Amino acid sequence: MFIHKAYRFRIYPTKQQTELIKKTMGCSRFVFNHFLALWNDSYKKTGKGLTYHSCSSKLPALKNEYEWLKEVDSIALQSSLQNLADSFLRFFKKQNKAPRFKSKNNHVQSYKTKYTNGNIEVVGNKIKLPKLGWIRFSKSRDVEGRILHATVRRNPSGKYFISILVETEVQPLDKTETAIGIDLGITDFAILSDGRKIDNHKFTIKMEKKLKREQRKLSRRALHAKNNGINLLDAKNYQKQKVKVARLHEKVMNQREDFLHKLSTEIIKSHDVICIENLNTKGMLRNRKLAKSISDVSWSAFVTKLEYKAKWYGKTIVKISRWYPSSQICSECGHQDSKKSLEIRDWTCSVCHVHHDRDINASKNILTEGLRIQALA
Ligand SMILES: [Zn+2]
Numbered sequence: 001m002f003i004h005k006a007y008r009f010r011i012y013p014t015k016q017q018t019e020l021i022k023k024t025m026g027c028s029r030f031v032f033n034h035f036l037a038l039w040n041d042s043y044k045k046t047g048k049g050l051t052y053h054s055c056s057s058k059l060p061a062l063k064n065e066y067e068w069l070k071e072v073d074s075i076a077l078q079s080s081l082q083n084l085a086d087s088f089l090r091f092f093k094k095q096n097k098a099p100r101f102k103s104k105n106n107h108v109q110s111y112k113t114k115y116t117n118g119n120i121e122v123v124g125n126k127i128k129l130p131k132l133g134w135i136r137f138s139k140s141r142d143v144e145g146r147i148l149h150a151t152v153r154r155n156p157s158g159k160y161f162i163s164i165l166v167e168t169e170v171q172p173l174d175k176t177e178t179a180i181g182i183d184l185g186i187t188d189f190a191i192l193s194d195g196r197k198i199d200n201h202k203f204t205i206k207m208e209k210k211l212k213r214e215q216r217k218l219s220r221r222a223l224h225a226k227n228n229g230i231n232l233l234d235a236k237n238y239q240k241q242k243v244k245v246a247r248l249h250e251k252v253m254n255q256r257e258d259f260l261h262k263l264s265t266e267i268i269k270s271h272d273v274i275c276i277e278n279l280n281t282k283g284m285l286r287n288r289k290l291a292k293s294i295s296d297v298s299w300s301a302f303v304t305k306l307e308y309k310a311k312w313y314g315k316t317i318v319k320i321s322r323w324y325p326s327s328q329i330c331s332e333c334g335h336q337d338s339k340k341s342l343e344i345r346d347w348t349c350s351v352c353h354v355h356h357d358r359d360i361n362a363s364k365n366i367l368t369e370g371l372r373i374q375a376l377a
Contacts, residue, residue, distance in 0.1 A: 001172075003312055005145060007164045011127065011137040011152070020132055021111075021152055021160065024072040028080040028111040029102045031069070034062065035084055036099055052085035073130040075119075079112040079149075105233070107246075110153040120147050120164075127162060137162060144168050156246035172314030179273035181367025183326065183359050184299050187345075190263070191359035193275075193367040200259055200298070207252045214245045256298055264305040268315050274306060275370020277326070278319040318370035330354065331364035 013021055035055045042050055059077060063069045069077065087099035113120070113130055121128040125139045129150065145168025153161045181193035189200040218241045225235035232238055267274060310317045320326075329336050330349035337349060340358065348355045 001312065002167055002169050004148070005166050005168050007141060007143050007166070009127075009137040009139065009162055009164075011135050011160045011162045013132070013135050013160055017132050017135055018160070020072070021154070022109075023068075024076050024111050024131070024152070025109045025154065026104065027069050027072045028076050029104065029109075030066075031059070031062070031077045031080045032084050033101050035081060036101060039084070039088065039099075049088060052081055055081045055084070071131075073111070073113050073132075075113045075116070075130060076111040079114065083112070107156050108153055110151055112149055112151045114149045115147045120150050122147075122164070127164075129162075135162075155250060157243050157250060159250075170312045173269060175272050176270060178271045179275065179367060179371060180267065180271045181275040181363045181365070181370060182267070183363035183366055184277065184302070185359050188359065189298070190302070191363045192267075193360070193363040195360055197359070198263060203255070204298075207248075207255075211245070211248055211252060214241070214248055217241055218245050256301075260298060260302050260305055264302060264309055267306065268309045268313055271315070273316045273318060273370065273374060274310065275318045275320060275367050275374075276303060276306065277324075277366060278322050316374065318374050320366055320369045320373060324365075324369055326362040326365040326369070327358055329361075329365050330356065331361045331368065332356075 035050070035058075038055070038058075039050045042048060056078065059081070084099060087096070090096045091098050119128070119130045122143045123134075125137060126134045127137050127150075128134050129152070143164060143166065145166030148165045148167055150165070151163045153163070155161065183191040185191045185197070187199075188197040190198045192198070218238070221235065221238040221241050222232060225232055225238050307317055309315070325336065325339075327340055328338065330352060332349060332354040333352035335349055335351040337347065340347060345358050346356060347358065
């Protein structure tokens with residue numbers, strides 16, 4: 001099976017390369033904004049927008065008018081137009097808001113370039129990009145597959161990254177002839193029907209507290225600058241703190257990604273059938289009870305990873321209804337006990353008298369129900 005896979009690495013451009021990257025981002029932004037204005041204008045006048053092709057055909061004239069556009073990767077400018085056209089498309093499908101003008105003060109700056117005729121290449125710990133030549137990057141994994149495109153990003157903390165999208169072939173993993181149920185928990189991140197509890201919350205809570213503290217400090221500095229009539233862009237202490245918050249956020253996100261990748265891969269490798277609750281609504285219900293932003297994102301990101309990895313490696317995900325009373329049923333005898341509030345962490349079945357850990361019992365029920373559904377399918 002052929003799949004698309006993204007690699008992300010930190011890159012270490014030289015001073016000259018950094019200048020050119022900044023210039024390319026600036027030019028991409030300029031092109032985006034220029035055509036966004038034309039697009040909006042066209043709406044006002046004719047009630048109709050433009051298209052990627054109509055913009056693209058005007059690009060050479062724009063380049064002649066602004067010679068400096070010729071200094072940068074021309075594919076990046078084309079991609080910028082594609083990005084604009086896609087944004088409008090999503091807007092019409094009501095998937096996002098109308099495209100807005102990009103500012104050089106935006107949090108993340110980026111540009112995208114496409115592979116053509118060997119213009120992007122990875123050799124050792126260096127990557128070749130159009131106009132930039134070879135850039136050193138920190139190589140944590142081998143890049144395998146056919147390169148489709150690459151995106152260069154500058155994070156708020158001032159670091160540069162590259163995302164490389166490749167097309168590659170994956171082989172199904174060996175069958176293990178086992179199935180597992182997973183309950184996404186509140187005190188633990190996930191509870192498996194084999195009795196394992198996977199805890200990541202301590203880390204999350206600690207980092208979130210730290211992040212909140214630094215964010216409060218940032219707001220105080222913003223207020224201080226405002227009270228003294230200083231523009232935020234010139235407020236040194238504010239800017240310093242902003243970078244600090246961005247770095248911390250980055251760290252939290254990277255560690256979270258790493259954790260979710262390892263856990264999902266391990267589960268997919270070890271089992272053929274993975275039974276899980278249908279999260280959509282349940283996730284939102286939980287959301288109201290405990291507003292832990294990172295955990296909430298983690299749950300859905302985890303399920304997404306399980307789903308695509310199952311597809312890649314020939315495994316099966318079975319989703320069970322959110323109405324299924326996984327925490328009320330006794331996994332031992334099947335008796336449906338009363339509704340249990342969240343504080344009840346363990347209980348004894350009134351029929352078979354088996355004592356249950358609430359979450360492990362729920363994950364066992366999720367497994368049973370998942371296998372029942374799978375047998376029907
Ligand atoms: Zn029982």
